[in-house]
Amino acid sequence: MPTDRRDPTRFPSLDERAGVLERKRTLKMARSAHAYVRGSTAQFYAWLGDVDAGLVPAAPPVWICGDCHLGNLGPLADAAGKVRIRIRDLDQTVLGNPAHDVIRLGLSLSTAARGSDLPGVTTAHMLEEMVHGYRDALLGHDESLSEAHAGRAVRAVLRRATHRRWEHLAQERLERIEPTIPLGKRFWPLSEAERSAIAALVSSEAALELVGALHGRGRHHAVTVLDAAYWMKGCSSLGTLRYAVLLRIGSGKAKPSYCLIDVKEAVASVAPATPDAPAADPADRVVQGARALSPCLGDRMLPARLLGRPVVLRELMPQDLKLEIDDLTRDEAVGAARFLAAVVGHAHARQMEPADRRAWADELRLHRAGGLDAPSWLWTTVVDLVARHERGYLDHCRDFALARAG
Structure with a gap:
């Protein structure tokens, strides 16, 4: 060496x-509300713990991502060279409740939609499509993983990953080919x-x-x-x-x-x-x-x-990329929500027995209210967490600004 x-x-x-x-981490989290979501996993679970313990259903335990946000999904290459969108960061993985991945992904997508200045009704549609894509994957509907339905923004990242070689990785990570x-x-x-x-x-x-x-x-x-x-x-x-x-x-x-x-x-x-x-x-x-x-x-x-x-x-690998999705349109946001939830659902389903997959899929059809085609517990937790993260983000920015001024 x-x-x-x-x-x-x-x-x-x-x-x-x-x-x-630590100063660098604080700066990165202050750049946007979505960046704050990515860096506040501990706060997410602390706030989720404040929610009524009986609200979030106890799904069949499987290995979960534990930090299922947009940046932790992206293109990965398999041994045959096929590139697909998969969960790409497992630092927080545990044998736990798959509902936690669903809620965390819902929070991440909702924050991305707000960052794209999309109306609140789009968030409701995104959560509906999330549940549809996730359930389809649980039930073995392979078409739910078709990139054709993923939305333009996701497909663009996938296309870019597919054509990358060592030179691209070296230039991106090392800023040189040597x-x-x-x-x-x-x-x-x-x-x-x-x-x-x-x-x-x-x-x-x-x-x-x-x-x-x-x-x-x-x-x-x-x-x-x-x-x-x-x-x-x-x-x-x-x-x-x-x-x-x-x-x-x-x-x-x-x-x-x-x-x-x-x-x-x-x-x-x-x-x-x-x-x-x-x-x-x-x-x-x-x-x-x-x-x-x-x-x-x-x-x-x-x-x-x-x-x-x-x-x-x-x-x-050169194909390893994170999803950086900015300036979403309504259709792109809804399409990405359904597809990415299907990716997570597929990762969960592969670990479950058929009876457990069916029971968990059936649970996701229950407890609906207010005309929303998604479980009320998902809407309630995501809305509550969006509000808590928004306040947490602003407090973080305030503290960061005061620390820099001092």
Whole structure:
């Protein structure tokens, strides 16, 4: 692994990182109400806990995303190269109540609609279509996952992902095609302890087998660490260990291939697990949830330990993109709501027995009121949470502005 290419005194020290990362997280959450939703998972469950405990139904327990917002869904490539929209971030996954994913997605979509200045009636239609798409997936109606009905904005992201190659990933993540990681605003130099620990981790038998399998070359091919850096990335994950590791696969005269490994600390989930859920190491929990909900992602993840902490290794593929949907029209919002709910419903349904799928689908047809073609508990919780998040967001912006002024 190469030594640092720039003066490390220009970057935060190990002791200073936490403060810098917290300020960055606060800034990102202040940028928009939707960004605040993405970074306030703990508040979501705290506020949801204030709702009448009997309001949210107890659905059959399955692995859930735990943080099911728009940014945590997006294109993923499977082993055959087929790109589909799936759940792409499982940091908060637990064995829990699938209704929590439905509510969190409803909140995220409602906030996105408000950010697009769509009328409140559109939110009502979005929640109706969410329930329709989710139920169709539970009942095995494959047409619910047809991208043709996903809306223009979702299809545009999917098309872009399908045509991406390593050069696109390198340019986007590293801002260059050359096989190095540029130190700067996003990437910081490693300490000697970090550098040694990462080198040992990626040369472990399990890591080499994973990388070799993903590249179709097998364990016997050489894997070389070209570069590594601390990665200031994400929002809710800011403040935990996060590293980018650039690898070269192959040696000799054969043309090498490159891969970018994301090493991310796994922490305890704030999403409530079912009472009888077995205790698990946070990294093991993340990978188990990923393999249950998005196998094409879980199969390229590895639980491990780094510097005494649980981490998850994941190869980043060029097709991995998050959904960034802005300026939605009414039709796009409604279409996206139905399709994305079907994606989540499919991830839940694959884990359920047929009788449980039918019972949960039937539950979603009950408790309707006020002419809304969706359960009243979904409308009530989403409306209440939108109001709480709006106030929380404004309070956050106030506190952020005062802190900067001070």
